[in-house]
Amino acid sequence: MSDARPIHRPIPLPFGEKQEQKDTKFDRFGQRIIARFVAANAKSRADKLRPILRYARRHDKTYAAMTDAELQLRAQRLRRDLKARLRGHDLPLRLVGKTFSLIREASVRVLGMRHYDVQVLGAWAMLQGQVAEMRTGEGKTLCATLTVATAAMSGRPVHLMTVNDYLASRDAEEMAPLYAFLGLTTTCVLEGQTDDERRQLYQADIVYGTNKTFTFDYLRDRQVLRFQPGHMRRKLEYLTRSNASADMRMRGLHFALVDEADSVLIDEARTPLIISGQVEQSAGFDTELFYQAMDIAKKMKEGDHFNIPKDQQKIELTDSGFDLLDDHSDRLGGTFAVPVIRDFTVTQALSALHLFHRDEAYIIRDDGVQIVDENTGRTMPDRTWSDGLHQMMEIKEGLEPSPPRETLARITYQRFFRRYGRLCGMTGTAHDAAWELWSVYRLPVTIIPTNKKDIRKFAPDRVYRTAAAKWDAVAKRTRNLHEQGLPVLIGTRSVSASQEASKRLTAAGIAHQVLSAAQDADEAEIVAKAGEAGAVTIATNMAGRGTDIKLADAVAKRGGLHVILSERHDSRRVDRQLEGRCGRQGQLGKCEAFLSLEDELMRGDAAKRLRRQAAFVSTILGPRAAGRYLRKRQKHVEGLHAQIRRDLLDADQELNKLLALSGEME
DSSP: OOOSSOOOOOOOOOOBOOOOOOOOHHHHHHHHHHHHHHHHTTTGGGGGGTHHHHHHHTTHHHHHTSOHHHHHHHHHHHHHHHHHHOBTTBOOHHHHHHHHHHHHHHHHHHTSOOOOHHHHHHHHHHHTTOEEEOOTTSOHHHHHHHHHHHHHHTTOOEEEEESSHHHHHHHHHHHHHHHHHTTOOEEEOOTTOOHHHHHHHTTSSEEEEEHHHHHHHHHHHHHHHHHSSOHHHHHHHHHTTSGGGGTOOOOBOOEEEEETHHHHHTGGGGSOEEEEEEOOGGGSOOHHHHHHHHHHHHHOOBTTTEEOOTTOOOOEEOHHHHHHHHHHHHHHOGGGGSHHHHHHHHHHHHHHHHTOOBTTTEEEETTEEEEEOTTTOOEETTOOOTTTHHHHHHHHTTOOOOOOEEEEEEEOHHHHHTTSSEEEEEESOOGGGHHHHHHHHOOOEEEOOOSSOOOOEEOOOEEESSHHHHHHHHHHHHHHHHHTTOOEEEEOSSHHHHHHHHHHHHHTTOOOEEESGGGGGGHHHHHHHTTSTTOEEEEOGGGGSSOOOOOOHHHHHHTOEEEEESSOOSSHHHHHHHHTTSSGGGOOEEEEEEEETTSGGGOSGGGHHHHHHHHHHHHHHOTTSOHHHHHHHHHHHHHHHHHHHHHHHHHHHHHHHHTTTTOOOO
């Protein structure tokens, strides 16, 4: 994970943090217009990158003729040149080409892998502050080494972020020997490490970790600067390597490369990241109040006492609901008699009962409620819902409520990532979110061509009226493929859907493996076997990003991996990631979607009209004719989520403005 050399204390740099940009309404309007133009040119932008190939190839023979010692000496000279020629965060094309060529040669010697030309294009795009869209299986992990090593050799501390600890640890360990050959130190920050360990790890040239880890560590550093006297003095102490080094973890926000950039910057950006601390029961809600609110919430009826607005994850009490609470206030008295506290607590109880469902939004593990990340399908044991909602979820499941917590610091991903001096990323599905990546983060998307032609096949969507009919069709299709000796990956939206699929396959006598948030510790082993002949794997979203399903030779020739989507997600990009598990590097593969009008995407009053239309078309023309109605609903939900993210950023900036007199909220 890190090379054998001790981690050095680098020469102090100015505390890296870009001044946050405040967008006016006029700015947002203008940027959205520009964003459409930027998104439309995502493909043509790759052509402008091609000169880097000429400069990189120019030095290939020279470096190939050198010994290891000579190549390492040349790397040290390049480090001096890169530091001297760095202007802001930009480097000369010719010097970058020379550096890429050297890293390519080093990679062949150390890792036994040489970067393809398309990987060089992707690396150059990222080094210039762009998001490189590279088809799944094109080797983004290796591609990143060109960008990361060049940035680190120019003297900038580099943060490489990915979606979970497993991938961060794996990538750091695999690529550390290459960085060590170039004279760079590599570490990985993980959950469970102490403050002292993290301070030491952040001194490395290249630090791997998850986006949440970096954001929370930044918030903790901001707390140090905020709560200890002398804000500027603390920064000066850090720069002079004096007392502040005992408190600060990071060296600022200089250069960040975000793996699965659309997932991190878009999908996960609807929720602010919060550092909280336990509070005394008397300082807020008490346990008795939680139980009282839950008991009353269970008696309330939707439509009479509360409503759930279309396309919105929130509860609205009706006049009848308020009257009911007033009646109970007279009987219960105490804290429940305070209208503001009572109404809010009951609303949280109703949310726990009606908006969050077990094995979808959360699972029960180790006698506690663990949140499931809707974008990855993985659990987040260190995360809790705020404002008493988590305690309501525990009471709902018959568990002892944990002590309430108060917010100590918070920040949104939008505000955090915009503070990096140079931000870039890579993903297989950025184009669909290109306008939002530009309008929020000023990140242009560049579509990098594939190294080999994509020969995947896509079957028309099959849409069934009921979920039962859908699962029958999935089981029948899986049996057919299994008997042909082809591997099958069935993608599901939630843990409960995975359990339903498993039950159907078990009843059909089909041997299979399940990969979900309920047992994600076995992920690597299950994924490694998913490409074997006749293998059947059921997986939530976690199989869609960062995993590499390698096919057995016989399977690759016979037809490749078959991916079955059992449900459309709220984002088309999540579906594309799952589809990307097959057909990697020009291999055979096929994608099919078996859907129903009872799927999560089509539930609720907001989708009622589309459900009727899809049902009519499906009845007349068959299950293959109604797919476009689910696509239409998916596009509508994507728009709603984009608006939620924009509203969150606006609210966060406004809150920060209101708190400016008493101190920043992070």
